[in-house]
Amino acid sequence: MSDERWPPVTEATVRDLARSSSYNRGQSYYERGAVGEVVRRGETVRADVEGSQYQPYTVTIEFDDAGVAHTECTCPYDLGGICKHRVAVMLTCLRDPERVDDRPPVSELIEGTSRERLEELLVELAENRPEIAEWIESRLTPVDTTTSDTAVSVNIESIRKRTKHALPKPGQRGHSDAYAEAERMASELDDLIEQAQQALDAGDGETAVEILEAVTEVLATNRWYGLLPYDVTELYETLGLLGETFAEAMLIAELSESEREQWEQRLSEWDEEIRRFTGRPTLAVAADAAREGWDDDRLQQTLDGSLTDGKLEVDEPKFVAGLTTVRLSALERQGRTDEYLNLSRAAGKTQLYAEMLAREGEIQAAVDCATENLSTPQSLLEIAQTLRDTGNLIAALDVAEHGLTVDGFRKARLAEWLRDRAASLGKEDLALRAAIVAFEESPSPSTYQAVEELADDEWDSVRSELLESLREQTPASGHAAEVFLEEGLYDEAVGVADRSGSSRVVKTVVEAVTVHRPQWVIRTCKSNAEPIVEQGKHDSYETAVRWLRYAGEAAREANKLDEWREYVETMRDEHYQKYKLRPMLDDLLEEFRSPVDSEVSSDG
Missing domain, CATH: 1.20.58 (Methane Monooxygenase Hydroxylase; Chain G, domain 1)
Incomplete structure (x- = not known):
């Protein structure tokens, strides 16, 4: 954002938050002007976006000191990542910051306003908005706090x-x-x-x-x-x-x-x-x-600090919290911090122990505990987030930086988190290193673009290293093909598609290289269509025809349309008994009528 009060949010950040299809559609929404008035109050942005329904969808974006903290949209999208409407609003903020109407937060608006005036406004709002009245009633009716502080x-x-x-x-x-x-x-x-x-x-x-x-x-x-x-x-x-x-x-x-x-x-x-x-x-x-309860003698020894690290035997179930975890929650809720630390340490709950140290201001102890004892990117990321939430950003970066040296689940997520936070604090070398790790762990156009934005003058050498690492990756990530396609490295993209075994990856490459590698497209699409037809998978005939259509488009580019038509006609005739398939192939041939056929038809 151009305003220095905003954290540095880039288009790469938006790409990371959305699936590629949502990002592309959101960009289309932005370009066609679907985003209405954009209002910022404090660290919150709201805007209406025209969608497929009569009423526009309302988007809310909340920022914090290091980037996007939370997003919401009233649309029903729930397929992973942020929706196209949120993408469109973020792109508006990035590309057209002058469109953002900066207004004071509500807390500032009501500051100094009398209680009587606030009550008048609330009643007026509730009378005009029935759902607000219902919300107030649901919050006030069931629970009645008595004069006692503890009941x-x-x-x-x-x-x-x-x-x-x-x-x-x-x-x-x-x-x-x-x-x-x-x-x-x-x-x-x-x-x-x-x-x-x-x-x-x-x-x-x-x-x-x-x-x-x-x-x-x-x-x-x-x-x-x-x-x-x-x-x-x-x-x-x-x-x-x-x-x-x-x-x-x-x-x-x-x-x-x-x-x-x-x-x-x-x-x-x-x-x-x-x-x-x-x-x-x-x-x-x-x-x-x-x-x-709390009656076990060994538990009491643990709570008073008599047992040392890992000495309390714990058998926690999968999928749900066990009794030790619940006891820790109860101790935290009651403010029994020393007993919490004693129990978490004796039970080997190292991550919870480190998180409590961080919340209690024992920052260096929390950092040491995390870096010396935790061995997964996920656990180190959660400690880093706790440190950041307590205002200890440098310590958070130290823990996350250590996470770059650890292999395991969600290392890419840790690297992306560190990349964005380090960039927001001006630690460019660390941000670049984290960006490279994020790309290596989860190669995609968005992580690739993020490295490019951070590399600056070093981009040429870094780019060569990234592409080489992508070539050596086994098995190749499906998103690797998208990176190669963006760089115009079509043969590499074709290689990824051939090795992937994924129809989604093959489809992505086919659509991109039809002009550049038509022979491969023809061969590949035939090999995807033929098993469906041969095995009589009638529920998948539309998929087979879709592959054949891709092959037809490539044949047109390669001046091989007559050969393609002959191939499809032969398939139709050999499988004439498949009554559902035949008319679909007839319609497909009609789509790709040759110029000669069209002239004959018009003369007739």
Whole structure:
């Protein structure tokens, strides 16, 4: 951005955030002027973008000191990366900064305004916007904070009603909306679980238990499992959060031994019911918490610091938080920092230990712990992000820089994160090194462009090294073909396509090299179409015809159209019994009628 108050966001940053198809469509939206008024208030940009619906979509972009912090759009896109509307707004900010209307943040607007005036404005807004009134009512009605600092009073019957409302409605929505129903259910349950967490924050474990009991009992006693798809991540995360929060409540609430025994039994029974949907334990950790509490002698030795690093045996389950993790959450929520550090260190929870050190201001200790003990890019990235969130940017860069030397999952993500943060702090050499690693780990046009933007005068030599590393990559990344295509290295792109075994990669290269390598396109497209036709895969005939159409376009470029037509006619005649295929091939031949055929037809 041209304004020095903005962090350095580049078009490469936008490319990284979006899939290539979304970026290209977003650029088209930008070029045709689909972005309406762009307003910036503080670190937030909002704009309306004309889309496929009558009403424009609203885009929100939030920035922080090192780049794009968060984005939202009211469109239904959910295919990975940011949507085309967000791309269009970001490109507008980058290319036409003068279009951005800079206005004061709302916090500045209302500063000094009397409470009476603010109430008038809020009432007026709610009267004109019914959804605002409903939002206010949902926030104020269920929870009534009493005069006590440690007790929260709730309407449990309201909690039950809201949980029942969250359940999927049989017959109300079609199958195509089942995913939307699951997401709605997750969202509404999240709001209820948040109320229990607010009670825990106030130290009121008993009220948290009441809320969670009401929610869980409704879930366990109603048959909703068969109404939803089993692959909605949000709902699994919500049910996992329910189990973790219930476990915390068991640890924080003051319960008698008999009450704990009763809760262990109830939670185990409910877990069996909810497992019908999840297929894995959800409330088992809460049952464990009810049974064990804090009474174990070895646990007490750990909390008072008697046990040293890694001396506490921990058996954590997969997919859900185990009891040690939940105990750490409870200790953090209660502000028992020393006990948190003792438990995380003794249990070998090194990442959590380092993160707490960072939050407590023990910055060098956190850096040392992370760089000496953590061995995955993902864990080092999360420590770096924690350090950055606490305002320790240089320490964050140190940890992330160490992550460049470690192999493993999400190394590319760590390198991209470090690249952008280092660039924002003017550490150009580090930013370039991180950019190169990001490209080597995940070659793509966006990571390639990012290196070019940072390399400056060194670009020629760096470019040669990048392309050479791409040639040596085994197996070659599908995006490597896109980089070669951008550089006009068609033979290298063809080689990647041949080795990839991916129809998506082959299609990308075919579309780009039709003019430059028509013989390869013809040969490749035939080899992709023939198995579909030979095996009689009637549901895929359209795909076969699409490959043949690509071959026809290449044949036209190579002046081989007559040979291509003869090939397609032979295929049609040999497979005449495939009634669905024949008319499709006839239509394809009609698309590629030769000039002679056209003249004969017009004369006739």
